[in-house]
Amino acid sequence: MRSKQSRNNNELVSWGVFLVVTLVLSALVWAGWSVIGHRSDAPTLTLPGKGPDTSVTVGVKDMPQSLDIRANSSDAAQRLLIDNVYETLITVDQQNQLQPGLATSWKVSDDALTYTFTIADGVTFSNGHTLDGTDVVWSLQQAVTKQYADVSDLGELASITNPDAHTVTIALTSPNPTLLRALSGRLGIVYDSEAGDTDYAKQAIGSGPFTVSKFTPAQSLTLAYSGTYHGTKAKVGTITFNQYSDEAKLNEALANGSIDMAAPATASVASAANGKENLKVSEGTTTDKVLLAFNNGTDSIMSDEKVRTTFRYLIDAAAIASSQPDSGGLLGGPISPTEPGYEDLTGLFPHDMSQVQSMTSYFGSYLTTVDFVVTEQYRSMAEAIAQQIAQVPRPTVNLEVVSDQDYAKRIQDGSWELTLMSMDGTGDAGEFVDPNSIFHYDHAAAEQAYASARAATNDQEYADRMKAYARTLSQDAASDWLYTRKCFTVASSKLSGYPTALIDTRMPLGAVAKEQ
Template sequence: MRSRRDNAWVQWGVFLGVAALLSALVWAGWSVINHRPLIPFGNAGTEDATTVKIGVTDMPESLDIRPSASSEASESAADPTAIDTVSPAERLLIGNVYETIVTVDQQNRLQPGLATKWTVTNDGLTYTLTIAKNVTFSNGHTLDAADVVWSLQQAVNGQAANQTTNQSAGNSIGSRDTNSLGSLASVANPDATTVVITLNQPNPTLLRTLSGKLGVVFDAEVGSADYATKAVGSGPFTVRDFRSGQSLTLARNDEYHGTKAASAAVTMTKYDSDTALMKALQSGDIELAQNLGADAAASLQSESAKASTTSGITVTKGATTSKVMLAYNHGTDSLLSDEQARKAFRYQIDAAGIAGSQAGSNGALGGPISPLESGYEDLTGLFPYDTAQAQSMFGYFGDQYLTTVNLVVTERWRTLAETIKQQIEQGPRPNVNLEVLSDADYAARIQAGTWEMTLMSMDGTDDAGLFVDGNGPFHYDRAEAQQAYASARAATNDADYAERMKTYARLLSEDAAADWLYTRACFTAARSGVSGYPTALTDQRLPLANVRID
């Protein structure tokens, strides 16, 4: 009898074991099908099991965003017609994994970051920042003012290294760090929550700089870590998985000092084209498509109105600080060194019409400062489309002088360049020699200065100073402009800086230093139920802490 009873218990044990195994297999299969983690993490609840799947068209090769990182330079140089472009690593990690001393909101306004508040002396030379308490890095180390000082020291060293590299490489486009940390006299931390930055001369864009890569706070205790594959930050997410150039998965940081991320994880996957990104959204492979191209966004909106496959998809257009311009070469051998010729071209080209016809446009511009930057003024009325005025001004030039201008572009700008060529050639003179070059050949031509016009974008904030940069690509040399910009840089408060930048921008536009055509828009597409995602400035940063599936 006992033997039978023992056998019965054994049989029940086998049965329960098999049942448990089958249950585990069913759970694993369901997890794979629904892209859920096999082991739940975070706090208990349905929301914690949510992973938001996001599609992008760029993905970093490395997680290293330090100023001295060589990978950042190569990634930023992917488009030779874009100035001050943010690298994929910066865009995806800053605000998510790494935090900056100061941050910006969706209107590009400065907001507290790791520094909860700050004061600036009347002479603009001393900044005293209060660093948040009870902040830890994802490895458990405490973040305090000493880490801020160390990170700033690394930023200064890294920026100097990058400038040296750029100069030795003959980089004609210029460094990404247009708004440098300036002339630092000292950086000190008198206590664990205070940082004092002292300057030798005013730098009204210092706080703006501290909201970007140069303001990232790293863990001083980590030292020479493998930054390329590991990211130790203090943000609302940690890096759970990174596949170079392919995907990046961020997991909620449950030890985050601020409001916890709304979703347990976000997975960003790279798609090779906007078409592939659009199909992934329509099929449900992803819930959110970020930084979608203008044509793809328009196609989604059109299809959504007539096809059930795209029903429930919302496309949102957001503002950026990116400015598309017809750049002029002011070198002595260029026709555009002549003020009369530059102004005539601005009258001959229908900038407002171009801005209205471009799918990626967020409105006509007219000057070097976008509506989301300090010192913006609507300058679109300075050179209204007037072919009669243009031809009258061209009449001052002899036939031997006003013959052909070289418009040099990459394939990206071919269609717009053809439009500009047609508009210029509506009059009897001049002719346009349009050359569409490979990226390498284009960069070489710009470097050599053998061009007169080109199409490019300036993608940063407060980057108008490149027009008076002696190492810049435009060779613009006007003493009044240099003095106006120097005056703006000497401002000791935000109001004076904005007013002086307005003066500088108007001077540049009135002198037709370039033809600023329009500001660019960014596009986000989301499936029904997704909320909390950013819609503006997504070409610069992609804060995901509020993204969730309702």
């Protein structure tokens, strides 16, 4: 194993960056960085340890086209690689709470402009190279200079340095209360700065409990036990993910035992597996929020707050939520129960036809026709909502079920009033005040509330201010938030140690065990 211990403290990497924000270009301009010391970039790949003889096969609904999680915002790649092959500075537990990852601890200054991380000792990449603060700085440098996916989530950076091998300091020019959350995802992955010309689309050199053994784009991915892993070693020798686009074939594979698990499974796959011998169905929480979105653009009747309010009283959200097999509970606002800033807002707009009658009579002939545009997956829910709207003489609903391609164009062009969609991300409520978002929502008080939340200097302050922001959005009926989705896992009764929550975003399988 090659070591970095020969580099003394004054030979470590120190990388400073200075951010210039221009309102016209909205771009990051980096003044420069300095690298002290030089290391060989020709890695010697080492074979992973053989590990246990057991193997696990997982059926998934989507498989990435590329393993390059840096430039590619593929949810599938992130779900399969993070916590299995790659590790992040911060990680997330099954309750969506931030936990130590490669950073064993961190401190935040009172003004929230300086974050100091302690990097774990004794960690190596799967090729035998030592992982330390140099690799952390280099990884963040690459994300910024090459504008990798989601890089803006890092906020306004002033500098990133590693004063010693196990300390990394990130300095900001303004607070970013979601920086730690960003470092728990793709931006927090630590790559080997010595890996040279690695083809990240096909290979992965990480520090996790598995290595990439074989990858067939959009078809399958096999992970192998890593004997160099610094933590508790994996309990199985290989894990193979196979894509199933046909639910009937996935059900058959579960029934005949050709796969050990389906995750995340759809509600229909979970229903088909219920009661079957040797299969266990588990449910878990997600941050996936299903909403009836309103086009608040000036050319849409939904730009009128009274119209939006009318629709929220008219739509029986509780009935919709209870009728959906993937519903984890009625929502009422833009933040799910496991996200910072959640408050139960379901009481703001209960289904109330008396309120609707008074409002629709007030509008007279103003409410004429609304274009309700959805994709096939939301057809049945959209039909139920259209039937609810039909309880009043106006408006008439023009329900259009279109292809994914046509849907994307219609939504982008703004030629719609209503649509059904989901938002799956911690902290994504900020999209409602983004002037470039599909919602075209313009509300000064909401913008101010969100700006205040973004200026928070500690977690409690951020949660409290996000709560206020979410209430402002919901009271103004920016959209109609229906329910939070739950996720399903169908697994052989021989399996144990697998996650059941948040598996739509990450699926750590290092603790999975299989009875022989």
